[in-house]
Amino acid sequence: MKKLSVCIVLSICFTFSVLGQSAIELGDKREIFVDKFLIEELKGVEIIKHTPKDEGAVLLFDHPWEGNFSGYSTIIKDGGLYRAYYRGVREAGKDGNENEVTCYAESKDGIHWEKPKLGLFEINGTKENNIILANAAPVTHNFSPFLDANPNVDKNQKYKALGGTSKTGLIAYVSADGIRWKKLKEDAVFKKGVFDSQNVAFWSESENQYVCYFRIWSDGGFSEYKGYRTVGRTTSKDFVNWTEPVKMTFGNTPMEHLYTQQTSPYFRAPHIYVAIGGRFMPGRQVLTEEQAKSFNVDPGYFKDCSDAVFMTSRGGSVYDRTFMEAFIRPGIGLDNWVSRSNYPALNVVQTGPEEMSIYVNQDYAQPTAHLHRYSLRIDGFASLSAPYKGGEFVTKPFTFSGDELEINYSTSAAGEIKFEIQDQDGKPIPGYTLEDSQVIIGNEISRIVSWKNSGNLKKLNSKIVRLRVYMKDADLFSIRFK
Structure with a gap:
């Protein structure tokens, strides 16, 4: 009954019915083309995944209290x-041992990082370190913070975090400044999970509640080590009392070990959760023992390999895996092919007017362990893409609010995009046909679509419409009625 109620709630959120015709309610939300949520028909157009650009190492784990097994990173832009x-x-x-601490670094651009001397905890005989949490095992094994977007958040709890293992459950922490932390309550707030990797939480604007994604096992439920490493989900209104957990599903796709899932709201479209997870391939060995020794890899960490995958969710217990291929492949060099390397950090953040960044832990179990940065264009996880010969797509029926249609797009010099607005039955609306459409050529993060007579769409607000879009040698990354 609980699964059914979730589906009903989501259906109400995303659709409504007028004269028997169901329509997606877009409002003024941005849609990024990472799934087929809005797509009804593709002709010569396909959804393609884009490959992040390797920007190099940005943060070395080189302090004595950091080192080879640093990981479970989180990046927050405040x-x-x-x-x-x-x-x-x-x-x-052992997971959750007393030597584990939580470290902190900061940056003004997301590229150049500094490790401040915070003076909070004495480690190795000095307080001149960048440690924000120590002597708190096993929370420091996987301490995972977030910036609370709840509009009613207490200013003294602007930052929240979860950490812990199966033995303790997830223990909640809060902070006013993101540096000085205290327990929200002494006992764990949630206990029904495995918790031996990074367990992430955030405030969901679209679901109006806190959500938490955590490690479970596919065949053993929420505690027994059996089957594939996979993901469970729970929700809360107050960050203290959490619902019975549910197992996330992935549609009709093969099961794979997901060591981390790193689910978070995309900052330009928070109703869409982006999950850039660590895919673990146990027993898939690349290095020989001699090669592992040459890189000073810990002897227990070279007989598996890992990469990063891309998934999305729109709430509820479902992930969309439109792309089974790796999002970020391991880099050139044997040092990138050791166990538990290439695990993405939590969150995608904007690092320029046209750029966003993803961070990945690399060289795990080696003296050179560090955080690597990758970049993409804004909204550029995936796109609707058409070849030189051209193609088109038609959306499902939807309603919107807003006066203009804004797009994020790219064409070649020979390419183009044209837009048509249709009624709910697929008939072109006079004044908004393909023939009336401005021919769009260029490469812009933000461009307003116009037609011969007008680009103002106010008179179509709340009406059920469709888009028909013609594309030639072009990519469309996102749309928004604003």
Whole structure:
């Protein structure tokens, strides 16, 4: 009954019916083309995944209290300040051991990072370090913070975090400044999970509640180690009382080990959750023992390999895996092919007017362990793409609010895009036909679509319409009625 109620709620959120005709309610929300949510028909157009650009290492885990096994990183953009949080530990050990600490770095551009001397905890005989949490095992094994977007958030709890293992459950922490943390309550707030990797939470604007995604096992439920590493989900109105967990589903796709899932609201379209996870391939060995020794890889960490995958969700218990191929492949060089390397950090953040960044832990279990940066154009996870010979697509019926249609797009010099607005039955609306459409050529993050007579769409607000879009040697990354 609970699964059915979730489906009903989501259906109400996304659709409504007028005279028996169901329509998606877009409002003024941006739609990025990472799935077929809005698409009814594709002719010569396909959804393609884009490959992030390797921008190199940005943060070395080189302090004595950091080191080879640093990981489970989180990047948060708070106004003009970027914050990085990550586990610090040099030697391999049992999950949740006392040597694990939570480290902090900050940046003004997301590219150049500094590790401030915070003076909060004494480690190795000094307080001159960048540690924000210590002597708090096992929370420091996987401490995962977020900036609370709840409009009613207490200013002293602007930052929240979860951490812990199966033994303790997830323990909640809060902070006013993201640096000085305290427990929200002494006991764990949620206990029904495995929790031996990064467990992430955030405030969902679209669902009006907190959501948490955490590790479970596909055949063993929420505690027994059996089957594939996969994802569970729970929700809360107050960050203290959480619902019974549900297992996330992935449609008709093969099961794979997801060591991390890193689910978070996309900052330009928070109703769409982007999950850039670490795919683990146990026993898929690339390095020989001699090669592992040459890189000083810990002997227990070279007999598997990993890469990054891309998934999305629109709430509820479903992930969309339109793309099974790797989002970020391991880099050139054997150092990139060790166990548990290439795990993405939590969150995608904007690092320029036209650029967003993804961060990935690399060289795991090696002295060179670090955080790597990759970049994409804004909204550029995927696109609707047409070849030189051209093609078109038609959307499902929808309603919108707003006066203009804004697009993020790219064409070649020979390419173009044209837009037609149709009624709910697929008939072109006079004045908004393909023949009336401005021929769009260029490469812009923001462009307003216009037709011969007008680009103002106010008179079509709340009416059920469709889009028919013709494309030639072009990519369309997102649309928004604004």
